[in-house]
Amino acid sequence: MAAREEILAALRRNAPAPAPAPDLAGLGADFPEPLAELERSVAAVGGQFLRVSDRGAVVLPPSKRVVSLVPGIGRSTVDLDDVTDPRALADLDLAVLPGELAVAENGAVWVEGRRLGQRAVFVIAEHLVLVVAAADVVSNLHQAYARLEGRRPGYGVFISGPSKTADIEQALVVGAQGARTCTVVVVG
Amino acid sequence: MWRYAFRVDHPSSAARFLADSGRAHWHDQAVWWVRQKRDAAASLVPDWEALRDAAARIKAHTLSRLAGYLEEFERNALALGARVHWARDAAEHNAIVHGILAERGVTRLVKSKSMLTEECRLNPYLEARGIEVVDTDLGERIVQLAEEPPSHIVMPAIHRKKEEIGELFHVHLGTRRGVSDPALLTEAARHHLRAKLLAAGAGLTGVNFAVAELGALVVCTNEGNADLGASLPPLHIACMGVEKIVPRARDLPVFLRLLARSATGQPITTYTTHYFGPQPGGELHIVIVDNGRSAQLGDERLRRSLACIRCGACMNTCPVFRRSGGHSYGYTVPGPIGSILAPTRQPAHHATLPFASSLCGSCSDVCPVRIDLHHELLELRHALAEKRLVPLGKRLALRLAAFVLGWTGLYRLAGWLARRLVPRLPRSWVYGAWNAWGRQRELPPMPRASFRALYRRRPGGRA
Amino acid sequence: MVRHHYRDLGLSGPRLDAVAGATRELCEFLVDVLGVTRASGAFPHRVGLHQSCHGLRELRLGSGTERRVPGFNKVRSLLSGLEGISLVELARPDECCGFGGTFAVAEEAVSCMMGRDRLEDHERAGAEIVTAVDMSCLMHLDGLIRRDKRPLRVMHVAEILANAQH
Numbered sequence: 085m086a087a088r089e090e091i092l093a094a095l096r097r098n099a100p101a102p103a104p105a106p107d108l109a110g111l112g113a114d115f116p117e118p119l120a121e122l123e124r125s126v127a128a129v130g131g132q133f134l135r136v137s138d139r140g141a142v143v144l145p146p147s148k149r150v151v152s153l154v155p156g157i158g159r160s161t162v163d164l165d166d167v168t169d170p171r172a173l174a175d176l177d178l179a180v181l182p183g184e185l186a187v188a189e190n191g192a193v194w195v196e197g198r199r200l201g202q203r204a205v206f207v208i209a210e211h212l213v214l215v216v217a218a219a220d221v222v223s224n225l226h227q228a229y230a231r232l233e234g235r236r237p238g239y240g241v242f243i244s245g246p247s248k249t250a251d252i253e254q255a256l257v258v259g260a261q262g263a264r265t266c267t268v269v270v271v272g
Numbered sequence: 273m274w275r276y277a278f279r280v281d282h283p284s285s286a287a288r289f290l291a292d293s294g295r296a297h298w299h300d301q302a303v304w305w306v307r308q309k310r311d312a313a314a315s316l317v318p319d320w321e322a323l324r325d326a327a328a329r330i331k332a333h334t335l336s337r338l339a340g341y342l343e344e345f346e347r348n349a350l351a352l353g354a355r356v357h358w359a360r361d362a363a364e365h366n367a368i369v370h371g372i373l374a375e376r377g378v379t380r381l382v383k384s385k386s387m388l389t390e391e392c393r394l395n396p397y398l399e400a401r402g403i404e405v406v407d408t409d410l411g412e413r414i415v416q417l418a419e420e421p422p423s424h425i426v427m428p429a430i431h432r433k434k435e436e437i438g439e440l441f442h443v444h445l446g447t448r449r450g451v452s453d454p455a456l457l458t459e460a461a462r463h464h465l466r467a468k469l470l471a472a473g474a475g476l477t478g479v480n481f482a483v484a485e486l487g488a489l490v491v492c493t494n495e496g497n498a499d500l501g502a503s504l505p506p507l508h509i510a511c512m513g514v515e516k517i518v519p520r521a522r523d524l525p526v527f528l529r530l531l532a533r534s535a536t537g538q539p540i541t542t543y544t545t546h547y548f549g550p551q552p553g554g555e556l557h558i559v560i561v562d563n564g565r566s567a568q569l570g571d572e573r574l575r576r577s578l579a580c581i582r583c584g585a586c587m588n589t590c591p592v593f594r595r596s597g598g599h600s601y602g603y604t605v606p607g608p609i610g611s612i613l614a615p616t617r618q619p620a621h622h623a624t625l626p627f628a629s630s631l632c633g634s635c636s637d638v639c640p641v642r643i644d645l646h647h648e649l650l651e652l653r654h655a656l657a658e659k660r661l662v663p664l665g666k667r668l669a670l671r672l673a674a675f676v677l678g679w680t681g682l683y684r685l686a687g688w689l690a691r692r693l694v695p696r697l698p699r700s701w702v703y704g705a706w707n708a709w710g711r712q713r714e715l716p717p718m719p720r721a722s723f724r725a726l727y728r729r730r731p732g733g734r735a
Numbered sequence: 736m737v738r739h740h741y742r743d744l745g746l747s748g749p750r751l752d753a754v755a756g757a758t759r760e761l762c763e764f765l766v767d768v769l770g771v772t773r774a775s776g777a778f779p780h781r782v783g784l785h786q787s788c789h790g791l792r793e794l795r796l797g798s799g800t801e802r803r804v805p806g807f808n809k810v811r812s813l814l815s816g817l818e819g820i821s822l823v824e825l826a827r828p829d830e831c832c833g834f835g836g837t838f839a840v841a842e843e844a845v846s847c848m849m850g851r852d853r854l855e856d857h858e859r860a861g862a863e864i865v866t867a868v869d870m871s872c873l874m875h876l877d878g879l880i881r882r883d884k885r886p887l888r889v890m891h892v893a894e895i896l897a898n899a900q901h
Contacts, residue, residue, distance in 0.1 A: 106330060108523075111323060112525070170504050174466075198552070228525070229522050229524060244541070244544075251409070251414065253434045262500070283842050283844070311800065314803055591833070627838065630834065630838045631788070631838075634801055638801045714877075716878065
């Protein structure tokens with residue numbers, strides 16, 4: 085492929101002198117109370133925060149079309165295994181998804197998946213509930229990526245609050261094209 | 273469709289923009305507010321300067337090994353089932369994207385923010401070949417409907433008032449005339465764009481970071497449209513410049529902690545999506561584009577600006593950008609970074625841009641990857657002067673000034689003449705049309721004597 | 736300028752090194768070399784401190800509002816030692832005045848809008864006097880003040896420090 089070889093050759097030819105990669109140790113703040121910080125951050129990004137001792141305590145708003153991938157919270161009305169076209173999820177009211185971890189500094193929850201349709205679920209549902217274990221709350225993103233090292237999901241996404249935009253005169257509007265609400269549930 | 277075919281005359285465009293003083297102040301204040309949000313967010317990050325340092329070094333390291341990392345990225349992306357294409361320039365990029373769509377009979381494409389595709393002018397290329405292209409970011413859709421280019425890389429419609437957007441939506445989306453509430457307009461756009469997303473045959477996204485060790489793409493967005501566009505249709509096309517590579521996953525948090533805070537003051541964007549290959553039964557095509565980047569890499573005065581992560585902080589802080597508006601730069605990327613990228617690509621066309629700066633240095637101090645923007649602008653001025661792309665009048669005036677300043681006797685004579693004559697001349701002569709300084713300002717009052725003369729007269733003073 | 740940019744002009748050698756090494760801006764000389772961090776004397780006026788860009792971001796006379804570093808400002812700390820002085824609180828403490836050099840003429844419209852915006856800020860903050868370490872900023876602002884007949888006057892920091900002695 086001529087283009088590939090030409091581009092790589094040009095990049096090699098024009099490369100500056102080698103510069104070493106920096107040491108990233110010491111970056112990132114450690115919060116003495118990550119859960120309290122997470123609650124603050126989730127509120128700051130427009131989300132809701134709920135702390136429960138066990139999953140059974142979570143009460144969800146009544147919804148017509150639900151996908152829940154968290155045993156014990158909500159009941160799916162749609163089975164993702166039956167989905168052959170993600171567009172079929174177009175009027176999904178509620179998605180309840182398991183988070184591998186949550187990040188206190190920015191209120192983000194890491195959600196991953198591999199199944200067809202699962203990629204659309206987190207963004208097409210009108211309302212989102214993300215469930216994470218208290219032990220899986222880390223202080224900062226460096227710690228988050230250290231924990232995620234070696235994982236190879238089909239996709240993975242940090243979700244921080246509901247979808248939003250400020251494209252019209254800088255006025256913040258929550259519920260742009262994705263979820264209108266986002267609730268982070270910390271269990272344990 | 274808009275075109276930047278003419279030479280960009282920033283001073284004139286700027287003067288036109290700020291002639292509407294009320295609007296110019298509104299724009300200035302709106303963009304300054306985003307700078308303030310950035311300040312507030314950065315103040316909550318104790319290791320902010322250390323992060324900037326690390327980001328600058330990761331980029332410098334990556335640029336010194338870019339070919340190797342691109343090969344590693346390609347290997348890993350292919351192993352995940354993605355297809356990888358290479359484009360030397362904008363024409364090849366457009367042809368590749370079109371080819372992918374045409375082969376599959378796709379006639380409806382949804383796009384999320386990609387400055388690269390703006391740079392390559394992809395939209396008009398596809399539209400001319402019968403493909404409907406819908407920009408699904410709210411701001412991008414607004415300017416698409418208004419048939420104008422974006423004026424900011426992060427807030428494309430920052431130059432538009434809500435009443436104007438309301439009118440646009442009334443015409444194109446059928447909202448009621450007079451509705452200008454941002455929440456109502458956003459809701460209308462949500463339904464309009466959702467229909468487009470569901471009807472599309474393919475979705476195209478940009479790439480914020482391409483991780484070499486994973487073969488994964490990272491896309492940072494707030495609205496959700498990019499994620500919908502990449503997951504509803506079975507075909508996902510991702511376009512990236514060669515400089516988007518980061519070596520390892522653990523480099524990502526350095527950039528992610530800087531990006532949204534620098535851009536909008538958020539701790540992170542709503543979605544930070546990592547794509548590891550296509551979805552089951554779907555396709556992922558990655559288009560890697562050079563379009564002048566490898567040449568820029570070879571120029572040691574300008575290569576640092578390849579580190580740009582497109583946050584927009586430089587334009588938010590720039591006192592000139594805020595008062596002249598993004599359109600006055602005549603390039604897809606405006607402001608300080610655009611004033612480096614544009615004349616690097618097309619020197620003659622954008623020769624006024626490096627001079628559209630007072631070199632205040634604020635941009636360099638907010639840049640998350642520590643690009644020395646104002647020094648690069650100065651370097652570009654030298655380069656343009658060497659190519660004789662500075663206006664003749666300016667060249668002659670500066671040559672005359674250098675001549676007078678270089679000859680002590682002549683310099684002293686010029687000073688003496690100015691002190692004797694200027695106060696005696698009629699005002700209309702001094703402040704004639706030729707006197708650009710004097711249009712809105714008084715000249716400094718001529719002193720009675722030169723500093724040397726005053727110094728000599730001091731008791732014990734000597735010249 | 737001498738310390739940071741003369742080498743870019745192609746100058747080099749031991750003489751340049753000696754001169755560049757010994758060149759200081761007035762306030763940094765007072766603070767860093769003479770160890771005078773707060774000036775003495777009286778200056779009972781409302782003063783707006785304009786942070787000239789070259790002084791702030793090249794010579795690092797102050798920390799600036801962009802960077803997250805421990806706050807310091809050599810010019811401000813000198814002036815704040817003066818008896819009776821009131822340093823006003825600006826909305827934008829370190830935005831550029833718009834002089835820039837040939838920018839003042841080549842981009843005259845933007846330059847003057849920038850200068851006027853600075854002056855509005857100083858007026859609204861209640862300043863009588865606008866001061867700075869850079870004569871070109873002051874020349875540009877003064878030109879606008881006198882054309883617009885604003886109730887302000889400019890004084891270089893050196894003039895204030897000298898004046899305070901009497």
